[in-house]
Amino acid sequence: MAITDFDFGQIFNEERIGLLTTYNKQSGKIHQNAVSWIKGASAHKLRIAVSTKSDIVTNIEEHPQVTLSFFYDQKVIAFQSEAKLLTKQMEAVPFPLTLIEVETEQLQDIMFYGAAISQEPAYVKTYNLEAAKKLDQQVYASMALSY
16 A cells, blocks of 8 residues: 655654665675664655665665665555665764665555554664664764765
8 A cells, every 4th residue: 555645754753673675786686684774854755874885885886776664653664766875974973884865755555464563673782882872873963964
């Protein structure tokens, strides 16, 4: 079912896991990664930060068509977009991160009929929590800058 009334700023106002699907640059096969640095840039635009060394970056350079899937409002949501690499060196973060932007006017509810997600996936950070919080703050602040 198509969803046209949405606001990425509201959906991604808290950390949420997304599944970013690209085409592998070398094999041409589907390549999927879990991503967590996702921020609504506007109602219909999202920004995603990933390591500049990630295969995601080289895959998008070769083939910019991506799919992003995520859990929200008891649904599994997905959309396709042409990804744009805004910068390979995000400002004010301690290591090289690439900022990706995707945009859509329509989301798809891809949950199978007759079911709802009763609990969204949750995760915990397994490294120094203070360092993780500081890094998250730096990344999200940088994602909001104009590139």
